[in-house]
Amino acid sequence: MRIIVAGLAVGACGPLSLYYQPGVQVSRMQSDATRCEVTALKDAPVANQIRQRPPVYFPGNRYCTSNGCFYSPGYWVGGGLYSVDLNQDLRRRVLDICMAKKGYQPVSIPRCPANVAAAAPRAVTATLPALAQNSCAIRYDDGSWQIVTPQAPISSE
DSSP: OOOSSTTOOSOTTSOEEEEEOTTOBHHHHHHHHHHHHHHHHHHSOOOEEEEEOOOEEEOOOEEEETTEEEEOOOEEEOOOEEEEETTHHHHHHHHHHHHHHTTOEEEEEOBOOHHHHHHSOOOOOOBOOOOOTTOEEEEOTTSOEEEEOOSSOOOOO
16 A cells, blocks of 8 residues: 555555655645645545445354264354445545646655665655665654665665
């Protein structure tokens, strides 16, 4: 799943997914994304539909003793209810179109290996840099992140 707002860090181990335009301030990208999310929500509002999974039947068991065999009755277990937002995919497409009109494209930047993260001085990214083949992202505990491009190729160790 892509993360729309760059400041949200759902999984610290996964890649950093965000809308990208080199040279743009991160705060501007985040406010553009928020405006586009609001537009997408207006154009494709949440349309939850309640659905029910089918019930499951568990057949009875057969028990045999010296007096003969007996059967326990089977029983049904409800499948449970869940909801589906019918406009979720449409809202995602409206958001993508809105951000593309502003010059952004969705990207996924891999997490930096431990040796690269340890060597990089801590500095939260304020302006989106140009990406290179070996660019990677460092996520911090406070939800901020830093995009770095190591001088040497990244090793997988």
